[in-house]
Amino acid sequence: MAAFYDAFISYARADSKAFAIALKEQLKVRGLSQIWLDLDDIPSATDWQGRIDDAIERSHHVIYIISPSAMASPYCKLELERAIAYGKRIIPLLHVGGGDSAAWATHDPTGCATIRLLNWIWCRDGVDDPAQYLDKLSRTLHVCDEKTGAEQPEVKAYLHQHTTLLTQALGWDRRHRETRFLLVGRDRQAAETWLRTRTIERAPLPCTPTDLHCEFITESIKNASNLMTQAFLCHSDQDQAAADQLRRSLLRQGITVWNYRTDIQTSQDYTSAIGQGIEEADNVVFVLSPHSAQSPYCQQELAQAIALNKRVIPVLAAPVEPELVPEGLRTIQHIDLTDNTQASDYAADESQLFRQLNTDAAYHTEHKTWLVQALKWQRQQQNPTLLLRGYNLRRAESWLKVARTHRHLPTALHEQFIAESLRQPPNPALDVFISYSRVDSDFARRLNDALQTQGKRTWFDQESIATGTDFQQEIYRGIESSDVFVFVLSPESVNSPFCADEVEYAQGLNKRMVTVLHRAIDVADLHPVLAKLQWLDFREHDGDFQANFAGLLRTLDTDREHLETHTRLLVRSGEWDRRGRDESLLLRGQDLQTAETWLISNAAVEPQPTGLQQEYIRAGRARQEAEAAAEKKLRRGRRLGVLAAVAGIVVAAGAGWLARTEQQKAIASIEEADARIAQADMQVAEANTKRDKANQQTETARQETQQAKRDQQEAQNAATAAAQAQQTAETRAREADGKAQTAAVAQQQAEASAQAADAKAQAADTKAQAAEVRAKDADIRTANARRDQRLAQIGTRLEQAGTFALSRFEFNQIEALLKALKAGSELQTAVAEAGIPVKAISRYPAASPIFALQQLQVNLPRGLLAHQDFIFSASFSATGDAVVTASANSTARVWDLKTGQSVLLEGYIDVVEGHTFFVRSALFNATGDQVVTASDDGTAQVWDLKTGESTLLEGHIDSVTSAIFNAMGDVVVTASRDGTARVWDLKSGQSTPLEGHTDSVTSASFNRTGEAVVTSSEDGTARVWDLQTGESTLLEGHTGSITSASFNATGDAVVTASRDSTARVWDLKTGELTLLEGHTGAVTSASFNATEDAVVTSSEDGTARVWDLKTGKSRPLEGHTGSVNSARFNAMGDQVVTASEDDTARVWDLKTGESTPLEGHTGIVRSASFDAMGDTVVTASRDGTARVWDLKTGESTPGACQVCKEG
Template sequence: MFEAFISYSRKDKTFVQKLYTALTQQDRKVWVDWEDIPLTADWRQEIYDGIDAANNFIFILSPDSIASTVCREELERAINSKRLVPIVYRDVPANEVHPALTKLNWIFFRETDDFDRSLHSLVTVLDTDLEHVKAHTRLLTRSIEWDHKGQEASLLLRGNDLKSAEAWLTHGEDKLPAPVPLQRMYVGQSRQAETARQRKLLLGVTTGAVISTMLAIAAGIGWYEANQQRIAAVQQTLRAESESARLLSSNGQGFDALMNSLKAGIQLKQASWRDQNQSLETLVVSALQESVYGVREKNRLVGHSGIVYGVRFSPDGQTIASANGDHTIKLWNLDGSLRQTLKGHTGEVYQTEFSPDGQTIASASADRTVKLWNLDGTLRQTLHGHTNPVYTVAFSPDKQILASAGADGTIKLWKPAGELLQTLVGPSNVNPRVEQNKPMNSHHGSPTLESLRGVRYLSFSPNGQILAAASGNTIQLWSRAGKLLKTIRGYNRPVLSVNFSPNGKTLVAASEDGTVQFWTLGGTSLIKQFEGNIVHQVKFSPDGQTVASAGGDTLVKLWNPDGTLLQTLQGHQNGVYEVSFSPDGQTIASASADGSIRIWQRNGISLQTLQGHQGDVYGTVFSPDGRTIASVGADKVVRLWQRNGTPIKILKGHTDLIHGVAFSPDGQTIATASWDSTAKLWSRNGTLLKTLKGHVGRVFGIVFSPDGKIVVTSSGDGTIKMWNRNGKLLKTLRGHTDVVHNVSFSPDGQFMVSASHDKTVRLWSRDGRMIKVLEGHTNWIHAVAFSPDGQTIASASHDRTLRLWKVDGTLLHILEGHTDKVLGVTFSPDGQTIASSGADQTVRLWRTDGKQIAILRGHGDDIHGINFSPDGKTLASASNDNTVILWNLENLNDLAGLLTKSCNWLQGYLRNNPDVATDDRTLCKGIW
């Protein structure tokens, strides 16, 4: 293991030698490649092994290093798995530096800088979070070895090694370098293997206990002891399975978590001793609960014997077609049952495409042909003409043209009947010699497509007038008639896919350079999102509100079109090559080098996602009748939704982001608080009634008194202002010494409580007198709420805790569990549950005695405002991922209800997946 790997240009070798000497003199073990040798495969792997074995990655910034392809490859290898340490030896333009380095603090080692002082700064960085970084490297090394050796079971973690790794994953989320998907996968697989091993041991112990019990009965002695031994063994396994499920949930392995917790839950339900072990029941139910709310993966389709390169939904959404390295195409039903296998190609099949009417399937293959199939699986026609592997096919929306392209650098346009209309060759296309059946890279390998300058992908615009091609290192736009309209450049590696937005105005492209980029049709770059690993595919959802990407890092990621990450879908065991949206946009299928297709649901089992905001969402609230939801955020508008998520209306008027929102008690007025220093009152139909002006800073919070006569605002100017419904300022409350973030009224309207960045909670009378200051938090207080009975105050702080106080200021409980800033808090209508939200991307539910009862995962970024529906059955949360999530809280602690939800979700998988164990097929018998 090395303390650092140094990446540099050979022109900076003299400086690097000096730096290397200085570090080794301090007993620092450093990996440096001193040889200027040919870039062979063995050399590259040696370099990658050096990077993997180092705790830190030092990049020497100079004009030559940022222009070096080799340095860039080394950097891309390190980005997601190493702590990056940029060192400036020679000044470079910041806009030419890799995005992964520009956001970090640079250490300056220029000739004009003090070398010793800079060296001290470097050593300090290397020593920061040293144990975390060392553990990261150790676990990465072991997980890579496991992966390179075909995921050999004997290399999995066990015992204390496994426990240490799980603890590291749990506590390493907010540290750099962050855990990478391969590490999560390795630990998750280790836990599953350990749980399976414990189950086998349980079976042995149980069988032995049964025999012992029978012998004991026969002998008339020892029956009780034998039975207790059996019960203890069962309980130990349930405890292990539940803990495993919670760790899998927290690390994004929702499907496996649900399977584990479902098994434990069913066994608990059947246990005669269930009522005698309340703590174990709570643990099992809690793990099942967390799994139910966290899972997005619905099914796994397995049956191919090679890499799955492509996956497509039929236009009616009832059929899934997959393209595979085993030379076949498979057609699947939505429940995961295999409908048919299409055979005929003699090479790997890279892509399939349904015709717009759904009656024809086109396939592109390494055997240099395109084949057309009927929906019943019969081969209709084979199209010859390409001289190298065919990578991609696309139908025009009117079905009058079929386009195909591949490694020969040409695009061919065909009539539906198979007649060749035209062959298009762009100026940058070449005709390389391509090795057929060449394996494509996975998440752990180096890119292998760099020599392919053919056409990787085709897509038609929604109106069918433009054909976009991912051609070499460019995007080419062609007219339907075959005229080259535009060549978009800006890539130093091949573009692997390009797709149009549903309105036809925007392109989104994926590249070997690890980026997701958005372009105008004129070639202007709109957004460039760097992923640090090859991105194979990126597509818009049918409504244009979401973008899905498939990467070599095993992940499927969902984005807003503004580049905000919505969600990361984990589960694949190797690189993901393609994603496909169902026609309604609610289901996503992904194809992977692990040989599987995975089916994901946008809304999970017990939640619904509301999309529409074009930026962070800060607040959301239910109307008093529970029929309407209002949400506000960085896009300066108020969005009104029906309870079922249907958009109603957008209210415009503020000139800066809106941070707070509230309904009046009669539900007829909506109040908003904005960073434009104003608050506004709106009628429920969207008419602007009043603008409240008076604050000299941003307005963060707003609330109505329970009788609806007073509106209270809180501001960055450190004050709280009280207004009547006509907009007249009644009183200004002073006392806080920093931003006042939030105010809440007591249910009887006689008191107010406020939360501030000055780390205090303050209690006020209705007439504005400050009654008490509650102190104890060690960082900003972001939110505060009264319980429905008015006897308890809850406060949420950046110190990662919630505190519960009596009204007289007595501290009742400190609620610990969030791993980052706590940003929101609210009580359920019956006062029995407290909900909190945080920058750790979780919503947590607590009992009033401070006991955590649930963790809800689903957002992809910080979660701000949260609010219960009046009936307490739904919780709404607002997030920086631009969405509001509605969480269905029915059956929250009901084992039977949770088991029913789980079994319904897994029904297709348990019945149709051939890898399901025989015993597990009947797991839900009696529940369905």
């Protein structure tokens, strides 16, 4: 089946069957091989009308062969109606003349009128030249100029895009207009350009967009703009016809419109939705009539628009008495539709409306943009992360200056919000840098808005780079200042040299990187740095942005303190380096101590400290030590300075007193003071050597020192008087100088005596400190002796345990590993309590458990410990002695839980490698000797665990979501995202496709006999396939994607789970349907118990429910704090195990109502199931481990599946 056809041939068999067949062959000769003709292209036993509709939809042209029979044919009429409805380019060929035109006009007025307006090609048998009309038709279909034969590539491209967009729009419409089927990125931009095309090379368009085209493209634009629109359409119910006409006109121009009939979602509050629609619209188009003028709803909407200073454009749909016109509209010129008498009148009014909308369009868009941001800020208690920054702030500031003089003024909230944005501190620390391709601007903008709403400070180039700045340096500074580097994955971004440069710069700064998958990529194109990372797939949860965004928030909030410190030190070290390593920018005091602690404790934590950060911290320590040494030297200098000052005072005093007769008294006083100082120093030294008298002697020294200071003060006072007298004693200066020198010598001798006293005091201090150290050493030796005695006792026991572990390794590896782990754990506890450094463990006699663990790790195969990536599923073998896990690291693993013998490490604990993408599921056959795996590489594989050989099952063209054996183990059924399931006969190697779904198949499973298969799909249906006849029974009724479908034990009923928050039980014999309603979120799984009288469901609302099918009542299982991914009964049906995104599983006793949490995983638990006996559970988690839980003890086995990520 071709994706698209060159043309669809519509004809009446009675007149033109032979002509149509010959025409197709002639066109094929002329290079047009994709011509659709019902005689050749409708397989037997298929819905022929559905095939015809599909072919018209996917054809670039429709060839309508005119004949009398065609004019009267209801089938030709239906085909022509469909072609017109789809806006197809129709080419009429007159084959047989003589039809009754009047009867045709009566029978098919629309078709007849349309055909009459077109230029026909005459193809009458025996009348017109076949070569001539075939050449003309061929040129038309090849989209060439009819006269010159020159190709018209722009016309052809427009025509083909019409067909492509039509198929996409119809697919969106058939899938309940879900957002995930709208256009994004480059596809949306190209569609916008196409829609706004009016002529091609000044010629009319070959075909026109349909209303569905326009709605599909403008809804895509609206989605890209966070649901903000260019026009809010306000009208009363009685004016619906006029409103619809206006809406179609606006959409045809590519103008996005908000209307209550199409934009209020189910369960959304009507009033708040209307209010939000007005807030987020550039303009309000008010359909004025007597009804709307008196409608309280319309008046309320108008009042809100005027209060927000919105531009209101009134359109008069019916005459209104002047006194009834709302006051807010009386001074506004309106567009009058009431005087229209012909189509051209409406076209003139339409043009007037478009002119008004286009006038100052940029101003009103910014009015709306800043208002919406301000309202978010106000409603979130003035959340500072929503304030404007960088380029956005400069733009808003400029807009505000213009707005104050505009007719539609800014609101008070505009003013307050922009003023507050201007007052915020410059260059705040940032949480997230967003790297993306311009093609993905829509998604990146939505991501940025969502992050800011959640309190994250973001760097987003559309907001952060002002015009005229060095954008490259701004980008580098943004990366440097952000805690996390978020990269949006798309085909364009992974091939962009600019994005690659940002990745490399972030890597050079050791930034934490998070990748977000927006659109499918070729992993071979990934940058080596990004290839190492596990991306967050925003296509999951049916493309639900909010559901996927929650996962991103959890990732961003991990290790926040470490990331903030990393960024802070990176910014400061970068500034220090750029400014020539200015020492004034180095860390000091508590900041330095905190940074050193961070550096030591986070040396191995990702992202690791950079070399520049380490240099910066070391430079700060060196600077602080240098300053301490300088301060010590300065203090010593100050002491000497004080002594020199005293000497100077003495000099001055001596000179003054020599001028007077009382100089000798001053010298005597100074000598007496020096003697008292020396005496005090001696007393201090004596006090230090005699500790029992230290306090008394210190007090005496203090008193005598104070007396000496008083004497010195008196000497200074006398010196002042001497200085005054010195002016009259110049004749005796020489004698005074000589005697002053004598005094200075005496002072030097006094200083030497004081230094000697200091030395004695220091010696005494040293002896006292030494005594204290010896006392502490004695205490430490006593404690060490006691510790060593205790360690010796523990060590003897643990040494024996370690030796035993080593001795058992050859015979029972898992037992040896468990013994060594237990002993090692006890050793770690004992050593930690004793305060022994980790590096010193080897000196103690109990180190053999560590050596045993090291030896076991060396000898174990690397596959034993765990997967290196998260695990999608884990399931038991039928006997319960083995588990198989499927992982995102492209492998599956089989784990032995029973014997643990060494031979099993080579032949039984197998790493099933060979897939190139995620392995989504892995299951045993009934005998446990084979495993089937399903992978994202589009294949499944069947593995023989005895021989190690595998059989590749190829045929799907997209990811395989599940694979399962039948009861005999000789047939496998697979489900795929390519919209099909396949049944594989393992003996013959043949596969049978099960085709009928129109979207991804989410699950497929056999009934007990293996004669039937049930499949579920994202198209909202399930199907039951009879493998003997090939026929299928459609189970339809859900309004959302179906996540799972499975039979009951007897195979006469099916239960389905859906994202529409319901499950359904389908009785395949009677056709009866039981609706299971009660969940408030998507239902993720549903399954029967063994006795078929109950169903258990799990849901994203955080609960599971057990449904009694006899009474119809349900019992909620509440306790999880996150979405529940799966729920399963045990064999007896008296217990249920659930797996949740809150990182736990729970086992529920249905008799007592009690639940037992299974805690230990550090990531989302994706699945959980019982073994056959019901006393053991296996869980699979995104933390890269599976765990086997003993329900009697409540413990999980720390063995093959659970020992963490060393594999």
